Amino acid sequence: MKALSGFYYVQDNEGEVYQCRARGVFRKNKQTPLVGDYVEFEAANKTDGTVTRLLSRKNALIRPPVSNVDQALIAVSVKEPDFSTVLLDRFLVLVEKHLIEPVILFTKMDLLEQDEKNQIAEYRKIYEAMGYVVKEFSTALNYHSESLAPLLVGKTTVIAGQSGVGKSSFLNQLNPELQIKTAEISNSLGRGKHTTRHVELVPILGGHVADTPGFSSLEFTDIDLEELPKLFVDFEMYSEACKFRGCMHMNEPKCRIKEAVDAGEIAKFRYDHYQQFYEEIKQRKPRY
Numbered sequence: 001m002k003a004l005s006g007f008y009y010v011q012d013n014e015g016e017v018y019q020c021r022a023r024g025v026f027r028k029n030k031q032t033p034l035v036g037d038y039v040e041f042e043a044a045n046k047t048d049g050t051v052t053r054l055l056s057r058k059n060a061l062i063r064p065p066v067s068n069v070d071q072a073l074i075a076v077s078v079k080e081p082d083f084s085t086v087l088l089d090r091f092l093v094l095v096e097k098h099l100i101e102p103v104i105l106f107t108k109m110d111l112l113e114q115d116e117k118n119q120i121a122e123y124r125k126i127y128e129a130m131g132y133v134v135k136e137f138s139t140a141l142n143y144h145s146e147s148l149a150p151l152l153v154g155k156t157t158v159i160a161g162q163s164g165v166g167k168s169s170f171l172n173q174l175n176p177e178l179q180i181k182t183a184e185i186s187n188s189l190g191r192g193k194h195t196t197r198h199v200e201l202v203p204i205l206g207g208h209v210a211d212t213p214g215f216s217s218l219e220f221t222d223i224d225l226e227e228l229p230k231l232f233v234d235f236e237m238y239s240e241a242c243k244f245r246g247c248m249h250m251n252e253p254k255c256r257i258k259e260a261v262d263a264g265e266i267a268k269f270r271y272d273h274y275q276q277f278y279e280e281i282k283q284r285k286p287r288y
């Protein structure tokens with residue numbers, strides 16, 4: 001549940017938490033327990049436990065360092081900061097790359113005027129048509145928090161999103177015991193310096209959420225050009241029909257993706273973002 005100063009906090013099936021050390025053998029094998037791991041442990045009492053075995057992981061994130069992640073909740077504010085599909089698409093690509101299920105959360109819904117609500121509803125439809133789950137939230141109106149419960153129960157969730165969109169406010173509202181600091185001045189203040197910030201899985205609505213924002217680096221450093229089209233889920237059903245195998249949907253003739261964009265079957269802004277990300281990856285300096 002938590003790793004801090006060489007201690008690992010392990011929760012058993014009854015919900016009791018034990019403070020443990022990791023067995024020396026892990027260090028020899030270069031294995032490090034991660035928050036989110038399933039482990040075997042022995043403990044004579046609550047403060048003197050030993051983790052004896054790590055069970056295999058389904059996945060492991062580096063930022064935040066959490067394993068066995070079931071889903072990523074991508075928080076995008078509809079206002080303050082302005083709603084941004086390019087940012088949302090950037091997060092979606094990064095989450096898809098990690099084979100983690102994305103869930104989209106529109107925050108600060110209370111700030112919208114009626115006509116703006118209609119516009120956001122249009123975007124919501126577009127993302128839902130791609131197969132994504134989209135939920136709305138607002139701290140002001142106690143918005144839909146019930147309908148969020150089934151989404152989180154029994155799952156390990158990381159929350160991602162730009163600074164200031166209301167991630168901490170969301171977590172606090174769903175579990176008032178947390179009292180996470182909101183409206184941090186800047187997330188970059190502690191960067192590069194040694195900080196004692198640790199990761200913890202906190203209980204929210206019967207599930208667990210990592211209290212540290214995920215995917216803070218929005219660069220596509222680990223994404224190769226060839227895999228980019230596959231990370232746009234709305235391209236999938238059309239790309240088989242491109243004339244050329246391995247079509248990158250840029251300048252190739254008889255490209256079904258471009259036809260789908262012209263026909264309005266794929267949202268134009270999605271294709272624009274695809275082109276933008278494509279160029280970004282292409283211009284990336286080669287890694288050695």
Ligand SMILES: Nc1nc2c(ncn2[C@@H]2O[C@H](COP(=O)(O)OP(=O)(O)O)[C@@H](O)[C@H]2O)c(=O)[nH]1
Nearest residue numbers: 108138139163164165166167168169182183184
């Ligand atoms: N009007 C409104 N303001 C919100 C809402 N959620 C958060 N805020 C405000 O937005 C600012 C940033 O929120 P915070 O939770 O710290 O964002 P984080 O950086 O994503 O964790 C704070 O001033 C919050 O009070 C909301 O639903 N409605």
Ligand SMILES: [Mg+2]
Nearest residue numbers: 167168181182
């Ligand atoms: Mg925060």
Ligand SMILES: [Zn+2]
Nearest residue numbers: 242247249255
């Ligand atoms: Zn194509």
